[in-house]
Amino acid sequence: MDQPETAGRAAGGPRRRIAVVGGGIGGLTLANALDESFQVDVFEKRATGAREGFGLNVQPAAVACLDRIGLAAGLVASGIETRAHRYVDHHGTQLHEEPRGIAAGEATPQVSVLRDELRGALLGGLGPHVRLVGDRTVDDAEVARWAGLPDATGTTPEDPSGDAAYDLVVGADGINSVVRTHVAGPREIRFGPMIMWRGITPMPRFADGRTFHLVSDPHGRRLVIYPVSAAADAAGESLLNWVLLVPTPVTDDSALALSDDDARDHLTGLVRDWDLPQLDMPRLVRGARYLRADRLRDLDPLDVWSRGKFVLLGDAAHPMYPIGAQGASQAIVDGWALAAELNAGRDRGEDPVAAAARFESARRPVVGRIVLANREMNQRELVSRGLGTTEKSAELAETAARYRLAVAGKDAPR
Numbered sequence: 001m002d003q004p005e006t007a008g009r010a011a012g013g014p015r016r017r018i019a020v021v022g023g024g025i026g027g028l029t030l031a032n033a034l035d036e037s038f039q040v041d042v043f044e045k046r047a048t049g050a051r052e053g054f055g056l057n058v059q060p061a062a063v064a065c066l067d068r069i070g071l072a073a074g075l076v077a078s079g080i081e082t083r084a085h086r087y088v089d090h091h092g093t094q095l096h097e098e099p100r101g102i103a104a105g106e107a108t109p110q111v112s113v114l115r116d117e118l119r120g121a122l123l124g125g126l127g128p129h130v131r132l133v134g135d136r137t138v139d140d141a142e143v144a145r146w147a148g149l150p151d152a153t154g155t156t157p158e159d160p161s162g163d164a165a166y167d168l169v170v171g172a173d174g175i176n177s178v179v180r181t182h183v184a185g186p187r188e189i190r191f192g193p194m195i196m197w198r199g200i201t202p203m204p205r206f207a208d209g210r211t212f213h214l215v216s217d218p219h220g221r222r223l224v225i226y227p228v229s230a231a232a233d234a235a236g237e238s239l240l241n242w243v244l245l246v247p248t249p250v251t252d253d254s255a256l257a258l259s260d261d262d263a264r265d266h267l268t269g270l271v272r273d274w275d276l277p278q279l280d281m282p283r284l285v286r287g288a289r290y291l292r293a294d295r296l297r298d299l300d301p302l303d304v305w306s307r308g309k310f311v312l313l314g315d316a317a318h319p320m321y322p323i324g325a326q327g328a329s330q331a332i333v334d335g336w337a338l339a340a341e342l343n344a345g346r347d348r349g350e351d352p353v354a355a356a357a358r359f360e361s362a363r364r365p366v367v368g369r370i371v372l373a374n375r376e377m378n379q380r381e382l383v384s385r386g387l388g389t390t391e392k393s394a395e396l397a398e399t400a401a402r403y404r405l406a407v408a409g410k411d412a413p414r
């Protein structure tokens with residue numbers, strides 16, 4: 001797969017080598033968007049054929065980036081274009097609704113897809129200048145060596161060559177990033193007071209088959225649910241991806257240890273007084289193809305994303321609560337934005353480290369706001385659980401408006 005050293009040379013300069021640690025959504029977007037003047041090695045700990053099963057919702061700004069690398073049309077065709085976000089209570093009474101994507105005047109749609117479809121498209125788009133090394137866990141010492149840093153004995157490779165020589169080492173290795181320590185030092189993941197239950201269930205067509213629903217009950221439990229498959233829709237059904245958020249003290253992780261059967265009983269019990277007209281909750285839970293629980297978690301916004309030859313993107317740089325469905329979308333925008341800076345700098349024979357610094361200046365302040373906006377939205381939605389219908393509707397409308405401002409890079413009034 002390696003290209004000859006002369007292929008795609010920058011104007012007069014050597015071919016730049018980039019290591020990407022983590023072949024997830026952000027790392028693979030970067031690898032797709034980097035042009036052929038780079039030699040890109042992507043290291044991914046999962047086997048290439050590993051499947052995730054669940055779905056996700058991709059925001060218009062990220063769909064625009066996928067469009068620039070030629071992948072949006074296929075995903076829109078296999079997924080579901082989101083028409084609106086609708087907030088309802090656990091009896092189905094509508095609290096708030098807002099249009100999304102094209103219906104909200106965006107130039108690109110908001111799309112719900114299967115994670116495996118997105119990953120498959122990203123893998124299929126990789127050019128011959130990208131080498132994907134699957135089933136390969138990269139460790140801390142290795143990334144240090146790649147960047148020419150001293151090892152544990154204090155020895156620095158004097159003339160790094162072969163696999164030890166990279167012009168840039170990108171940490172796209174998710175929330176537990178090994179690269180992050182080299183950039184920002186040790187940082188504590190912050191655990192939130194919720195357990196997130198994820199499922200994906202084939203069901204009869206849900207509502208109009210295009211609307212992202214957010215259901216809440218007086219206990220602060222919230223269900224985010226949306227269809228993800230055009231094929232299911234064509235058959236008159238909805239393949240529903242869902243996340244049930246359950247308030248749970250950070251000291252109580254007992255739900256995470258439940259067996260699959262016990263988890264289904266537990267969840268069915270939690271929603272037994274829900275009576276949504278178009279959603280059979282016991283069937284949703286019992287019929288889930290996959291079920292998984294995680295603790296809500298994020299990280300305080302970092303004050304640095306790059307250092308020396310290291311740069312972070314995606315969850316490695318900014319893990320966030322998935323309350324606003326933004327994490328993967330921001331990872332996609334990061335991957336595209338870093339590639340754009342690197343591609344632009346190449347013509348000037350620029351050191352990739354300078355391009356990484358420009359990427360950080362453009363993206364870090366914007367995404368830091370979104371991390372905090374997710375915390376705020378979680379808190380406000382929790383607090384609004386005790387309100388009556390009218391007050392709750394107004395509160396949800398304001399919370400959603402504040403969140404939109406943060407995503408647009410603007411501060412909401414206090």
Ligand SMILES: Cc1cc2nc3c(=O)[nH]c(=O)nc-3n(C[C@H](O)[C@H](O)[C@H](O)COP(=O)(O)OP(=O)(O)OC[C@H]3O[C@@H](n4cnc5c(N)ncnc54)[C@H](O)[C@@H]3O)c2cc1C
Nearest residue numbers: 022024025026045057138174314315322325326327328329
């Ligand atoms: C319940 C839930 C629902 C969500 N819903 C949405 C949504 O609707 N929309 C949205 O935009 N976001 C959503 N997100 C967030 C989204 O999943 C993440 O933000 C996104 O996956 C981050 O992408 P990434 O590429 O940065 O990291 P990851 O997807 O975590 O990818 C990192 C990759 O690096 C690999 N890796 C890690 N360590 C190493 C190592 N040492 N060596 C080699 N490889 C390594 C991993 O195997 C992985 O493939 C949700 C998250 C959760 C938990």
